[in-house]
Amino acid sequence: MNTIKLEDYGLTEERWGQAGQDKGGYIGRVLSQSRDLYRVISEQGELLAKISGKFRYEVKNQTDYPAVGDFVVMDRSHDANGNGIIHCVLPRKSVFLRKSAGIASKEQVIAANVDTVFLCMSMNQDYNLRRMERYLTLAWESGAIPVIVLTKADLCNDVYEKLCEVAAIAPGVDILDISTHTKGGWEKIRPYLAYGKTAAFLGSSGVGKSTLINCLLGRKVLDTQVIRQDDKGRHTTTRRELLLLPEGGILMDTPGMRELGMWDExxxxxxxxxxxxxxxxxxxxxxxxxxxxxxxxxxxxxxxxxxxxxxxxxxxxxxxxxxxxxxxxxxxxxxxxxxxxxxxxxxxxx
Incomplete structure (x- = not known):
């Protein structure tokens, strides 16, 4: 088996210490989730894992379960003998929460251990200052650094005016105007992506998150869609997933967020x-x-x-x-x- 450098996926010496390696645990990072199964990257490659019975019994809140971006400790580092068993989730550096769908007030982890949150909003039909205020509030509470990305600048006739409007509600936050149809237009994002650092793209469906990620990866990995005429985007991304950049850095795409609830913000x-x-x-x-x-x-x-x-x-x-x-x-x-x-x-x- 080829050895994977977990440092590429954001692992630090501090997290190695938290993992309790002397107890025989193997550390990994959750790349994606499908129901009760987690796809985890370890030193010996990818494997599927599920939480242990003891873990499930001791869970007190929905947010205690592993989420995409979490560092976890497992009983193995490869799947030669079956699925791995997750025994614990390491302390999170940051966590992005929202109110889960439905009437019941339950927290849902959108992203964990994110360094930079790109808050995406298009400059045409999706443009909404009140929504961006909500995104900013939750982003600051998450512990990550927000960066506002205004997409589809080529479809906007008053780019400067909109930049001023957004700047007025986002003091101290970097704001980027992006057009993926302009050669190199997405390059403004690159300075915010560094080796071992994780960035998440959050925003409504159809604003161009998947297109930006495809440009940064240099290949089409995610399907794309446009905002419909009724200002409602289609959910092209149906699961959260970590993606490794060729030049270093990790990207996370998330499904579009329609209802963002507040949680002691x-x-x-x-x-x-x-x-x-x-x-x-x-x-x-x-x-x-x-x-x-x-x-x-x-x-x-x-x-x-x-x-x-x-x-x-x-x-x-x-x-x-x-x-x-x-x-x-x-x-x-x-x-x-x-x-x-x-x-x-x-x-x-x-």
Missing amino acids: AEGLERTFTDVESYFDKCRFRNCTHTNEPGCAIHAAINAGELSKERWDSYCKLRSEDAYLEDRSGYMQKKKEKFKSIAKINRKKK
């Missing part, structure tokens, strides 16, 4: 809306609710044209969503504990 909101929160200390009253109080700095800034009402409304919406989900999470936990107590009493009666 206080720090992410603060970094995304620094311009908004800078007015709070200027209000006349310390406990100002920014509704009808005299001397409210927020309303003064809006009336003076220093702060747009749309920007303020977006902040309030995301803050309310965060508070709602926090309350709902607490309610569901209390309900779960109540059912457990009832079940325990019923067992004693029997």
Whole structure:
């Protein structure tokens, strides 16, 4: 078997120490997932693996399960004797979460151990500043560094105006305007990709993520689609997957995200809306609710044209969503504990 350099896949000396090699564990990184099976890269190549029974029994939250990008410890490094068994997930450097589909409030890991998050939005039908604010909030909370990628610049007649609009809601964030139909247009991304570093492409379907990845890889690996006339993209990528770049660096593509939920994103909101929160200390009253109080700095800034009402409304919406989900999470936990107590009493009666 050919020996694989896991350093190519982002493994560091610190993670080697976390793996507990002296206990006979073998480290690997999750490349993709299909139901309960994980495709993992190890020193001796790729193998399929599943979590151990003990691991499954000890899991407390959905986010404890392995995800694409995770470093895991297994009982073997090749599949000569069958599927590998995953015993634990190593501590994550960063984790990108979203609310899972459906009514139940459950967290879902979108990407793990990502260094740079490319937040993709096209400059034609998909252009939406409020959506980008949401992406930025979650990206900052993930622990990765966000970079905004505005695609399909060749289809936009007011590129400079849109760049200024995005810059106004993303202080301190690098913004790239990209056209994959222009020779070398995607080269602006390369400086952000380095050996051993992982980058994830996040954004709605049809904005050009797969096209960008194909350009960076130098070959067609992922299928591509365009945004439909109704502004809804098709999901060309149906699973998350890590892809190794020829020049070094790792790329992750993810399915388009339609519903991004908030999960205790206080720090992410603060970094995304620094311009908004800078007015709070200027209000006349310390406990100002920014509704009808005299001397409210927020309303003064809006009336003076220093702060747009749309920007303020977006902040309030995301803050309310965060508070709602926090309350709902607490309610569901209390309900779960109540059912457990009832079940325990019923067992004693029997």
